[in-house]
Amino acid sequence: MVQINSIKDLDYEKIDVDEEWNDCVGNELTMHTIHAYPAKFPAFIAWKAFDYAEKEGVQIEKVSDIFCGCGTVALEAKIRGYSFWGCDINPVATLIARTKSNSYDRDKILYFYDKIIDNVRKCELPFDLYKNANSRLKYWYYEISYCNLYKLRQAIIIEVPDGKYREAFECIFSSILKACSKWLTKSIKPQVDPDKKEIDVMLQFDRQINKFIRALDEMENNETQMVINCKNFLSEEKLPKTDLIITSPPYVTSYEYADLHQLSSLWLGYTDDYRKLRKGSIGSVYNSDNFTLDTQQLNDIGKKVVEKLGDIGMPSSKIKSVARYYIDMQNAVKRCQNMLTANGMVFFVVGDTEYKGVKIPNSKHLIEALIDDGFRDIKIGKRTISKRICIPYRDEKGKFSKDKSKRKVYHEEFIISGRL
Numbered sequence: 001m002v003q004i005n006s007i008k009d010l011d012y013e014k015i016d017v018d019e020e021w022n023d024c025v026g027n028e029l030t031m032h033t034i035h036a037y038p039a040k041f042p043a044f045i046a047w048k049a050f051d052y053a054e055k056e057g058v059q060i061e062k063v064s065d066i067f068c069g070c071g072t073v074a075l076e077a078k079i080r081g082y083s084f085w086g087c088d089i090n091p092v093a094t095l096i097a098r099t100k101s102n103s104y105d106r107d108k109i110l111y112f113y114d115k116i117i118d119n120v121r122k123c124e125l126p127f128d129l130y131k132n133a134n135s136r137l138k139y140w141y142y143e144i145s146y147c148n149l150y151k152l153r154q155a156i157i158i159e160v161p162d163g164k165y166r167e168a169f170e171c172i173f174s175s176i177l178k179a180c181s182k183w184l185t186k187s188i189k190p191q192v193d194p195d196k197k198e199i200d201v202m203l204q205f206d207r208q209i210n211k212f213i214r215a216l217d218e219m220e221n222n223e224t225q226m227v228i229n230c231k232n233f234l235s236e237e238k239l240p241k242t243d244l245i246i247t248s249p250p251y252v253t254s255y256e257y258a259d260l261h262q263l264s265s266l267w268l269g270y271t272d273d274y275r276k277l278r279k280g281s282i283g284s285v286y287n288s289d290n291f292t293l294d295t296q297q298l299n300d301i302g303k304k305v306v307e308k309l310g311d312i313g314m315p316s317s318k319i320k321s322v323a324r325y326y327i328d329m330q331n332a333v334k335r336c337q338n339m340l341t342a343n344g345m346v347f348f349v350v351g352d353t354e355y356k357g358v359k360i361p362n363s364k365h366l367i368e369a370l371i372d373d374g375f376r377d378i379k380i381g382k383r384t385i386s387k388r389i390c391i392p393y394r395d396e397k398g399k400f401s402k403d404k405s406k407r408k409v410y411h412e413e414f415i416i417s418g419r420l
């Protein structure tokens with residue numbers, strides 16, 4: 001990790017890949033793999049951050065992740081016996097995160113599983129079910145898959161009482177929705193595969209239940225206080241005091257999380273229109289619709305980037321979304337500062353993006369925000385990213401391409417730490 005005392009010190013040429021943060025020693029627990037989540041970071045980042053913070057003298061009792069996603073930090077904190085607080089605006093994320101970090105009795109899971117299967121077997125559906133289904137779900141599912149998923153969903157509601165066991169079955173149900181749909185298997189973003197074959201819903205469900213049981217068998221029951229809320233971090237009123245924050249913020253001009261999880265949010269009844277869940281999501285292009293841009297709120301890096309994007313002709317709606325992203329991240333850093341106990345530490349894992357060849361330096365902007373908010377001992381390390389489903393490449397015009405001879409983007413990211 002390279003120490004940064006002022007933004008002028010920040011020379012990316014001098015930041016080599018830090019092997020400490022690059023290597024993954026050992027396999028991840030099966031519990032980390034019970035549900036896919038885009039931009040999930042590898043679990044070893046959390047262990048390394050715990051070790052690093054302890055070595056630097058942070059007394060860790062409570063760990064927080066302000067953008068907790070599918071709960072990678074939550075699960076690792078639980079394993080280490082720390083209490084945990086996390087939030088994410090995406091209800092699918094917090095469902096996964098809670099399921100991963102709750103404790104379950106495997107016999108009870110098997111008991112409910114038998115009851116669900118029995119219920120599905122006996123279920124009779126109205127003949128016009130598919131005809132009257134949500135149009136977006138009809139777009140994604142063939143009739144047979146839709147009807148089998150519907151039976152399964154109803155069986156879970158009927159047989160498993162509201163509470164953590166219901167959530168676990170909902171999470172397992174959610175984990176099979178993409179495979180059972182027409183969604184192109186290799187694509188993270190919503191795209192129909194017209195050639196995709198229908199697959200057996202109950203077989204998928206069985207597989208995922210077995211995986212969940214395997215995951216439970218690997219876990220030691222470590223009871224610590226775990227709080228995971230589905231909330232907008234920027235407007236959450238009750239922020240706890242915390243010793244260590246480890247988080248990876250969303251990127252701008254990248255994923256639309258609400259769109260990526262539309263199957264789960266529609267099936268689980270979180271919304272009747274997935275687009276409503278884009279509101280408040282940091283980095284979403286739709287999050288700046290009613291936002292009036294005041295560039296005075298931006299820090300220097302933010303101002304410079306927004307100016308440059310104007311110069312290269314980025315559409316004003318997009319410029320507004322980059323500016324909003326930067327202002328949101330500045331507010332997020334301020335809130336982190338308020339949450340940290342004296343001597344506490346923060347870790348951000350963040351990558352830079354680009355638009356038409358212009359770098360959008362999320363990492364540099366974040367460092368400036370940390371400096372402005374009085375963080376000290378700010379350090380940066382670089383790691384390379386592997387094992388992505390599709391590594392995106394960009395052509396000369398900055399457009400995404402699958403051609404591996406083109407420039408690779410998002411191939412590295414930064415670990416940025418700071419303390420109070």
Ligand SMILES: C[S@@+](CC[C@H](N)C(=O)[O-])C[C@H]1O[C@@H](n2cnc3c(N)ncnc32)[C@H](O)[C@@H]1O
Binds near residue numbers: 069234250280
């Ligand atoms: C890069 S992902 C985090 C992934 C996480 N580290 C993991 O391993 O799963 C960023 C997360 O920020 C969440 N997010 C975006 N805007 C938010 C907001 N205003 N409040 C809370 N979470 C938000 C997204 O839903 C997404 O899950």
